[in-house]
Amino acid sequence: MMSNSEIAIRVEDLSKKYTIGSQQEDRLRYALSNLWKDQKTEEIWALRDVSFEIKKGEVVGIIGRNGAGKSTLLKILSKITKPTSGRAILYGRVASLLEVGTGFHHELTGRENIYLNGNLLGLSRQEIKLRFDEIIDFSGVEKFIDTPVKHYSSGMYVRLAFSVAAHLNPEILLVDEVLAVGDYEFQQKCLGKMDDVAKSGRTVLLVSHNLAALKTLCQSYLYFDHGRMMEKSIDFDFQYNVAQSNSRALLQSVNNRLFLDTNNDLRLELQRNQSRLELISFIIIYIRNSRNEVMYKFNTKKSINAKLLEFSSEKKLEFNLKSVSLYSGTYSLSYEAYNEKSKIIESNRLATLEVLKKDKWEPQLKEGVRSEYTFIMRQK
Amino acid sequence: MSKSKLQVTVIEADSPFKLLDIRELISYRDLIITMSWRDLRVKYAQTFIGFLWALINPLFSLLILHFIFGRVIQVDTGGVPHLVFTMIGLSIWTYFSTLVSESGNSILSNQNMIKKIYFPKIILPLSKALTGLVDYIIALILLIVVMIYVDYTPSSHIVYVPFFLFMTIFTGITAGIWISAMTVRYRDFKFVVPFILQLGLYASPIAYSSEMVPESYQFLYHCNPLVGIIEGLRWSLTGIGSLNNSVWYTIISIGIFFIVGLWLFRRVEHKMADIL
Structure with a gap:
């Protein structure tokens, strides 16, 4: 005291x-x-x-x-x-x-x-x-x-x-x-x-x-x-940092990184654990709400640059999820990694997202500072 | 700015009960004045003839009461011109009724403030009492004009007038505190207020003399604190009637009403932000 x-x-x-x-x-x-x-x-x-x-x-x-x-x-x-x-x-x-x-x-x-x-x-x-x-x-x-x-x-x-x-x-x-x-x-x-x-x-x-x-x-x-x-x-x-020129949210957990930039695009960096060595063919990222309903899904198979086979422990994989728009609430972020035979080889919950959305009646902020979403990351 | 003494605020569930925090009230004295200034400005801001309304209201009441009680019923005034007789009672009634009808709203219409800023809520009825003073003064001026008009010379008891004017204000404040406390506690109370006003208008000796009330009703009649004050002001201006025990009775009952009112107000005050 x-x-x-x-x-x-x-x-x-x-x-x-x-x-x-x-x-x-x-x-x-x-x-x-x-x-x-x-x-x-x-x-x-x-x-x-x-x-x-x-x-x-x-x-x-x-x-x-x-x-x-x-x-x-x-x-x-x-x-x-x-x-x-x-x-x-x-x-x-x-x-x-x-x-x-x-x-x-x-x-x-x-x-x-x-x-x-x-x-x-x-x-x-x-x-x-x-x-x-x-x-x-x-x-x-x-x-x-x-x-x-x-x-x-x-x-x-x-x-x-x-x-x-x-x-x-x-x-x-x-x-x-x-x-x-x-x-x-x-x-x-x-x-x-x-x-x-x-x-x-x-x-x-x-x-x-x-x-x-x-x-x-x-x-x-x-x-x-x-x-x-x-x-x-x-x-x-x-950690949240808007003072920098590119104006983005930065959240950090052990290996995985999460970004939210000004356009509500969620950037995600994944890094594989060393022990897992099986080759990955594609990854699906999910954002689920508290009732476990899928609110957002991103499949790397559908995107052009899907060179995931080289996804090893040294390499980071960067995802750019466009226009993630979520209401306030708690969401879970997870991914599933598939092999060439479309079989799941890894499935992991990455983080809990807490979205604090501004109340509707509040006036919208102009460009510069935009923080409709705040992602708070908890450990798995 | 003086930083000599560090102000320490302790916030607890059960803080010691204080009927009235006078020191705090003094530190907020400017607020009472600005709030009543605001009320005055707002009250007359968009009306066409503005302050004239404060004159027209009592004048109109005076003429109606004078016609009914003075001309039609022709009540006994003890030799005092009925216009003067009535205006004395009416000046007190004008102030009292303004406070009764507006105090209930003083809390409800400021609930946004109460929920967002701390200030002693007693300021709300107090500032209403201050605002009402303008109407009161106009009514008193009207009284003087009426006395000049009928060429009436006041009695030698006139030195007691300030005391009864003070008692009027004190009664008005007491009523305001009661009604604002009750209205916050029970919203239905705002429907009771018109009854109080209607009853008060007839159960006070405004246009007639209290001596006309039958003997068996005298005690009940004097339970209305306005009776003693109106009689007292009338006695000090015209000399009719006598200043008997009813004045003491009035003073004591208003004193008790005031303290009970403060207590009631205090009890709802700290809950206001939650229940409004």
Whole structure:
């Protein structure tokens, strides 16, 4: 355990239970009928026994599928909802940005909305005044600052909203999936701002499906699955690199490599184990969904360059699977290797793919960063 | 910026129960003001005659009540011109009814905020009370205009007026807290609100005198906290009636209502983000 002075956030056995069907509670009928009978309800643990510590000045990304508990964690840390058990201690002034533009009112002008939103986020009028010019500067909407925001384009709206939040200057910043808005240029600006925040020694906890953004900002990650925090190490050993010019996802396991480039093409490198020496005639690659239905099939026999006979331990075989498009979910990637008589000589499950697709309502990112699919590779 | 003191936030399932976190409320005081500014702006932003509506509403009510109670029924006002008599009650009723009808919505219409940002939710009914003050002030100005119009000289008890104005605001805030807490807990409550308003309009001595209520109903009648306040304001402006024990009774009952209201509100406050 670290000493208190180094710690920004300490979470101990935090759990949150939601009772499905509890909306019933808001009806008088429910309250009345509840007097003499128990209503059936279903319990869901959105968060279960989560513990971690985050050091001051650390930028930590939270990843996991939809419903894994990421947003619930941020809601608890920002005091919006109470935990069912456990506790969290935050050392320093906290600001949370769970949604860009919460509290903005379309009838009010940009200027009025800056004050309203700023107050809502915990700034006093005086503090906003001090940062006012900076906020407008950053947003780039100074021409329209006295126009009601209902006349703004959606881009302007988002820029102004993010600007207010970006100038909160908290010691701890909690951010939920807000990078998915705005155009590419503004996104880069936001990332830059977050980077500044991080570099000035503040602590940032960041939820995003945009692993590219996380990669550039975060020093470490917390991986959530079904309300629990998973071990960071073995299960979850991914590298993601978009900063490079060819912009691709890179995942690595022992011998086999997997790439996802910007066009959703999946590149796969296979390397044979030395012990297997029988000649291979062709290979079929499968992607199956959780019900074991084949979602994608690639047969090397049908492609032109099928010189697989020389596939030996020294040689890598590269596949380029075009336009792999998958919905979010868990998939398995496997291959079958056939000999000349079309008999299976090798069959192997290569990896589990976890596709984190962005929710449909989120605006599509423009070229440059494209991360609709994130492949997380687990060991076989 | 001062970084001298590190703010420590502890988040637990059962944090100690506090009826009202005054220190936190003070740190959010600017929010109360901007929220009511927003409500005011939005309320009158797209209407043609804007703020004039805040004048037309009580004026119209005054004329109707004056016609029915003053001209048709001709209630006994103890020598006070009926227009003045009614406007005193109406000014209080205007403020109270505005808060009752709008507080329920104050939480529901801001649920998106509640789900995404932490702030003390009590600010929502409080900012409504502040917004309603504009209507209240306009109604009071109308009262002064009416008094000048009928050339009425107020009594020497006028020094007590501020106290009753304060009590009106306090009662309005209490009602607002109750109704917003109940509306969050039970959505059906918003259908109860029109009944409260209808009942309140007739069960308060707005256009008639509380002395007209039969003796056997007096206790029940005085359970309405507005009765004591309207009587009190009327006494301090016109000198009619007397400031008897009912005023103390009113003050104590509103005090109790206020504390119970805070308690009810606190109980639903931390659940709001989950149940909305």
